[in-house]
Amino acid sequence: MRDWQLVKLARATKLPRVSRAMRFGILAAVILAAAGAWVLYGSSAFAVTEVLVKGATFVETAQIREATEVAKGTALAAVDTDEVAARVRGVAPVADATVSRDWPHTLVVEITERTPYLAVPGDSGVGLVDSSGVAYRTVEEIPPGIWPVELKTPGPQDPATLGVLSVLSSLSDDLRAELETISAPAPTRIELRLHGGRTIFWGDATDCAEKSAVATVLLARSADHLDVSAPGVPTVRD
Missing domain, CATH: 3.40.50.11690 (Cell division protein FtsQ/DivIB)
Known part of the structure; x- marks a missing residue:
């Protein structure tokens, strides 16, 4: 194949240039994603300020809060709810536990206490x-x-x-x-x-x-x- 044919083929297969507007849009999306992640995980806008315990009759709520090992100020989005629930189930009077988020600041722990037999x-x-x-x-x-x-x-x-x-x-x-x-x-x-x-x-x-x-x-x-x-x-x- 002659040189001029190779040049013509290269021009025909060359990818289109990314427009300035597209580059700006991609950059803006990246910045927004980073900002959103920072708001969720790095700022106090969605930090834990309360651990709400439900279902406790005989168990001290303070004992359940301590078992969660979630400190105030922890990013609510960063809390592993399954892991926290497993720790709460380790409290002897607790038969079962579920953990959920109540945005923007509350971690909800709902327990089922054991029944005496x-x-x-x-x-x-x-x-x-x-x-x-x-x-x-x-x-x-x-x-x-x-x-x-x-x-x-x-x-x-x-x-x-x-x-x-x-x-x-x-x-x-x-x-x-x-x-x-x-x-x-x-x-x-x-x-x-x-x-x-x-x-x-x-x-x-x-x-x-x-x-x-x-x-x-x-x-x-x-x-x-x-x-x-x-x-x-x-x-x-x-």
């Missing part, structure tokens, strides 16, 4: 345990409607605690109506104490549905002590 009396008070086995609060007296339970180390990983929860979930209405307290000194030694001094030795938390059915039938007996640890061959004695 078991009461574990101890030397320093009554420990409350929720339905997942988490011990989360100590009070002076057993709340109405909560079963007292004797446990050495209540917790979601404690076999005796998990055993008691399994037993309770399997009880018939008749057994629930008679139940007064539960003792679980070991996972294999769960015992139900009924009104009037009667007892039911449950053993471990296996075959709970069958044990519940057998124990319900045996309630009609006059015996004071029932043993359903082997539900196929239950025993009764005065």
Whole structure:
């Protein structure tokens, strides 16, 4: 190809020049984006001035605010709401938490508190345990409607605690109506104490549905002590 043909081809394929107006528009857009980012992240125009806690009845709101680890003056846009929610869930009495922004200055933390399911009396008070086995609060007296339970180390990983929860979930209405307290000194030694001094030795938390059915039938007996640890061959004695 001759030189003059190469020059002609180069001219034909040359990209159009960017106009001065277009260059100005691009520059303005970049400046505006940078200014917007500075307003959101670098100025006090959208900084956190309040951490609003909702849903707290027994938990101190100051404890929740401290758990967020969000200081006043932090850019609201820079707050990782998922991370903050995870930290708040680490507070023992909190079952769940959500975190959101209320522009321009407020971080909103909404919590769901744990509900007591078991009461574990101890030397320093009554420990409350929720339905997942988490011990989360100590009070002076057993709340109405909560079963007292004797446990050495209540917790979601404690076999005796998990055993008691399994037993309770399997009880018939008749057994629930008679139940007064539960003792679980070991996972294999769960015992139900009924009104009037009667007892039911449950053993471990296996075959709970069958044990519940057998124990319900045996309630009609006059015996004071029932043993359903082997539900196929239950025993009764005065």
